[in-house]
Amino acid sequence: MVKRFKEIFQHGLKNRSFVIGGIITLLFFLIALLSYVWTPHAVENLSIVNKLRLPDSTYWLGTDHFGRDIFSMLIVGARNSVIVAFVAVGIGIGIGVPLGLVAAARKGWVDEIIMRFNDFTFAFPSLISAIMITAILGPGAVNSIIAIGIFNIPVFARVARGAALSIWKRDFILAARSAGKGSFKISLEHVLPNIFSMLIVQTTIQFALGILAEAGLSYLGLGTQPPAPSWGKMLNEAQTMLYLAPQLAIYPGVAIALTVLGLNLFGDGLRDALDPKLRRNR
């Protein structure tokens, strides 16, 4: 296991995307973690007299219209984005992968039902379900997690199922089957480890999409609620002050774009490092 990791890592280091993306992603997570123990200023401190200051030694990126330190808001915003994306992807994996595995293993009507459920969930663009869910349950981080998570399930189900189907055709599976192993055991012991790399890659993609989705929902006012800072909300607030303080719109946008870019690059590089066949086709 460790040997495999080392091998992947070494392959990865040769890959530009893996390195650049990896560094950005790592930075992002570290910063998000850091926010738990330290921020230059407390983000709940509204100080109207200090509003809209330009960057200086006390406020490294300046302050917003409420006098809050932008740098601190960005760090805590990173944390909120991570949490939302993480749990949402977790929901997708936790429910979607088993569904996909079962569909591939059972085929027949079980497969049909799961595929129909997939089609149906795809029919609801996540934004609409998010708007509807938050309209019912009220806006907030938890509800946006549910909304984004729900849309992750069919994605992972589809990926898991597709990958699993091609594994099921392999010889060693047939061998295990004729040896009398049940589909549950086969799925767990043979199929899952072999689709692992595809899942990991999809995870990075969905994580990036989750961050974008969270930003979009917060921008519309449906996601993370005040006083908790969120990148999307910062952009929405900045929009009316584009003339007074355009820098307010730049920082959160750059943060989002950079993080998503880093994650996508990392995912690309990982995919190349993980699968030698794919590597050639980069």
Add this chain to the structure above:
Amino acid sequence: MNSLKKIFGGFAVAICFFMVASSAMAAKTSLTMGMVLEPTHLDPTAGAAASIDEVVYANIFEGLTRIDRWGVVRPALAKIWKISDDKKTYTFQLRKGVTFHDGAEFDADDVLFSLNRARGKDSTNAQKALFRPIAKVEKKGKYVVAVTLKQVTGSFLFNMGWGDAVMVDPASAGSNKSNPVGTGPFKFKRWVKGDRIEMVKNSNYWGKPVKLRKAVIKIIPDPAAATAALMAGDIDAFANFPAPEALSQLETNPRLKVVIGNTEGETILSTNNQRGPFKKLKVRQALAFAIDRQAIVDGAMFGYGKPIGTHFSPHHPAYVDLTKKFAYNPEKAKQLLAEAGYPNGFKAVIKLPPPSYARRGGEIVASQLRKVGIELEIIPVEWAQWIGDVFKKRDYDLTIVSHTEPMDIGIYARKDYYFAYDSPKFQALIKKLNMTVDRDARFKIMGEAQRLISDDCVNGFMFQLAKGGVWNKDIRGLWENSPIQANDLTEAYWVK
């Protein structure tokens, strides 16, 4: 041949010159006004939304009286009136030769129809209270109507100037929601839902014709989009501009001018007087000391707005300045909380409707209250939810809203109003006020009323909403203040 060419050439040049000159001389006749909230329909007698009046009041519909830009009652469809000696009967002399936009003639029958429809049992009029004092409405002649009241009502003529009291025609009343037919100087042309409402000049208007040939009200709910639209010249005016943070920027634009005026909007931290800690006077007093009004005005409204100490417009001559009484003092607030039995503060929920004065103001208030130990959970709600939860079910602790109806201090006399303030002393005051007609006497009672609700700290009185008007420098005649919910375009025109 040559001379013919010269003549022809000269003629052509002259025509071009003339065309250019005349187009430069001809002033624009069309105005596009921006508005934030789209009305759900266009019948002001069947809905309370200010947005309805902001489209149709004075433009499409008129009443017996009208409120002008200074908040003064003026004759409209009623030319003159006589008040009986017992002050209970008003005899209105109606204007002759007035027609509705569909050609129907306006006469006393329409007045009877409109008033009885508004005060009837099946009425969907949102301000039935305006009509409750009416005992009977009688036709005394083709153009004469007598209205008799159950008791003396000092504000009756003003009440008849509200948008909910406009005159409608029986034939078209049912379809006014989608096709408003009134007597005003503008005719309804069409409504593109979600985008704009178009009006054109009514050439059969009884009164002074308007200078504009066309008026378009454009719906722009998003403050950022509103700013962009003004800057780009997509709209000519925005009477109630929703983004005070952009006003300083708009001022620097050479095409635009910013006109700050008053509204009748008392923006208050409404408190559920029947809930938990807020039942205690000391807790409510602590709230009053804990909020820094000027900081809220600076932070949420970027300095536009005037702090108030009671529920009354500071620009009204009867206003009593009570802001110093509960001047910002967080230490005193903590002390009062301790005396009330909450030395460590307590937790509460604040529900905030969509406008930025509420959302931004709410965040600032939350941070100020946190400093004295009160932890607020902020719950943003849409208007539909606010009306359901806060206003009707009274399921809230605190909220922030701006009451924009003029002279509405009387709401504190309603004991089942959403802040649940029940003071027999205050109710008696308001009753007395309604019966008083003499101006000085009324002002004295209004002063007492203001002091009473301030002493009882019924709500956190924060500030008076300012009217940030932005329009093209070449436009004249738009209202500077908002004494009533309206976008009166009847006197607007372009100088070039």
Add this chain to the structure above:
Amino acid sequence: MSVFFAKRVTALVITLMLTTVVIFLVLEILPGDPASLMLGINAEADTLAALRAELGLDRPVLVRYTSWVLDLLQGNLGTSLTYDVPVSELIIERIAISLPLALMAILLSTVIAIPMGIIAASNHNRPLDFFVMSFSQLGIAIPNFWFALLLIILFSIVLRWVPAGGFAGWDAGVGPALSSLFLPTIALALPQAAILARVTRSSLLEILKEDFIRTAHAKGVSRRRALWSHALRNALIPVVTIMGLQFSFLLAGAIIIENVFYLPGLGRLIFQAIAQRDLIVVKNLVLILAATVVLINFVVDILYAVIDPRLRGRDNG
């Protein structure tokens, strides 16, 4: 083939039915009282009750569901609670904006993306390829509402070439109407173009390595001709599939973009209807949109199977 088709149609019907059930269930518990919103703060209790009865909000649940589905099958989409006009009228008004916008966005993204994908594939691992891939990565990473903001600043405020938003209306002339859709189209098209460019490139690369291309080479067809006549045609299949599936992302993007540019389209209508608790509009509009996505997926599936016979017979989800 007919078995496959029949299976697909049944699947379609089941999905649609399921959609109606879920939409109805979800919206039955939507809090907020539409009657109160329409009549406002000072309305009296009896007027509210009258309005509620008028709108039929007090009938039992099963009755309301069945009558709704029956109405739908007859093409009756109900009457909007807030605007008091037929929902179909609202949809037609808004579609006049959303459909051109969607079509222009698809057109623009295709026109940008496919050539870029081709350039990237034929210059594999060289600078041009890298450039295209970077564009693609950036396009996916930049949130479209942020991009829209930047576009507004540049084109509307600084340059004053196009309006900042709003829709001039088709009767104001085709020119003004199209110019108000100019920025929204770009903002919508960008992420689509980024994804499409990527898919085109990788799909083309896949095909170029395939045996039949090598066969063509061996036969002496020049590399360039091989690219254009053989590879492209086959590579376009997954691209077209993606374009079809992108529809649901287009829809999501449209909601945000229509809000940023205040376009009165279908996306804004949903947002407003939910805020106004207009149950009828929300129910029917969400259903129409969901049904459209399901239908498009269905058509794409069928087309895919028609084009590539290898796919019929097993479910290639």
